[in-house]
Amino acid sequence: MRRTAVAELSVTLYSSSFCGACTSTRQTLDGLVPLLGERVDWREVNVADAPEESEQLGIVATPTIVITGPDGTERMRASGVPTSQQVLTAIASALP
Secondary structure (H helix, E strand, C coil), rough: CCCCCCCEEEEEEEEECCHHHHHHHHHHHHHHHHHHHHEEEEEECCCCHHHHHHHCCCCCCCCEEEEECCCCCCEEEEECCCCHHHHHHHHHHHHC
């Protein structure tokens, strides 16, 4: 995944290195990056590397995707392996 300089939304994948479902989710998100250009900032957080952030946000399962606005307000959260269509629908409904 890549990060953009200016974005309307941020999509964060909370994952773990031993999670096969996380690998599938990462592949799905990587396929969407070129479609959304600079409108979306993409990042991944390994829960083992950032336990405080994960705990503070209440991440209890991996993979979990959290979509936030530019002000950091959470607009959507989902756990499990999404389809590309599900991610695009979530992003579309979270865009201003």
